[in-house]
Amino acid sequence: MIPASFDYFRPSTLDEALEVFAGAGEEAKVLAGGQSLLPLLRLRLAYPTAMVDVGRVAELRGVADRGDHVHIGATTTHDEVVRSPIVREHCPLVALATATVADPAVRHRGTFGGSLAHADPAGDLPAVALALDMVFVVRSSTGDRTIPAADFFLDYLESALQPGEILTGVRVPKLGPGWGFHYEKFHRTAQAWATVGVAAAVRQTNGTVEEVRVGLTNMGPTPVRAAGVEAAARGVEAGRNGSLRQAAEQAAEGTDPPADLHAQPDYRKHLARVLTHRALVSASAHRSPQT
Structure with missing residues (x-):
């Protein structure tokens, strides 16, 4: 099927993405890897008025060791997460589960944050987020806020993200030895x-x-x-x-x-x-x- 028409934006910085997203209305959607969203568009199960493609926003990508936790940027691909030495050392459950997501083609395009923000209970990563007590970091034009995984998933395909908010990354606590x-x-x-x-x-x-x-x-x-x-x-x-x-x-x-x-x-x-x-x-x- 053919998706309904929408306005398309491709910002290159996070500030630009937030500005565009805030002005695009409540029915706007963020596009990262698109592996979850695009099928919904094709089936016309989603009708966004605007699409904000954050694929060029470098600030949203990468894995970093932050002392007591590992930060995974929202647009880091599944494949990058699986291959990350930091993830494998400090949060191996994330690497194990992410390696089972779909197939290699999807893992090279799909993003870690996009899968979680999609809030599909059949997805592999939301259950991992709960088990590890991950913390979601989101940003809007008014600033940052954090959402514990236990409060993030509200209903089927529904998360605690508010209009104008973009998931920027996820904090994965280091559980340590034993x-x-x-x-x-x-x-x-x-x-x-x-x-x-x-x-x-x-x-x-x-x-x-x-x-x-x-x-x-x-x-x-x-x-x-x-x-x-x-x-x-x-x-x-x-x-x-x-x-x-x-x-x-x-x-x-x-x-x-x-x-x-x-x-x-x-x-x-x-x-x-x-x-x-x-x-x-x-x-x-x-x-x-x-x-």
Whole structure:
């Protein structure tokens, strides 16, 4: 299909982008990699009056070590995130999950911030953002503000971004030694959205699980934090498969998975339990050294 008509702007600086975006009206959209937005335009599921292409804005791109966190610029491509030594060292769960996004062609064009701002619960990165307590940095003509990941995803394809605001980057806290990470995903093909995905982070001391974080992909209208699993896994022996399996049984608690051509809610709940167990086992087995 052919998208509805809109005005197109391609600023070269962030200040210029903010000025254009502020004057373009509430129905304006930001275009980064376009891998999520363009399909919506073609299907006429989105009708922006204006498109602000931020692909030339160098200030929005790159990965930086900021001491207690890693800053990932909004227009940094998925491929750049996966290949970044800083990301691999300090937030490996981000690299693991980003490497599963779609296929190489999409990862070379799609952007880290664009995927998160799109707020699709079937996307891989929103669940990771929840599990790692990422912080979203946004800017408007009136200044900057930060939004915790727990407050960013409001509903299906709806985020806490306000009209005139542009996501400039994401802060990923460094969790430090003793943590293990894994992203487990079930999908039909490499290009398909996850039927269900699980982002898991496990911190253990002397073989005992001290802290667990679990984010679920495609288990509701927003990404879900599996609080039941986190509580049940705390204090168990990391090497005891049965204990982790029992904790994983809480994965579907409080979820509202969708029904579509690929899976019904009960099947997604079953997958959530199975994949959570696998993710916990893998995260427990692969952790950074203690200090």
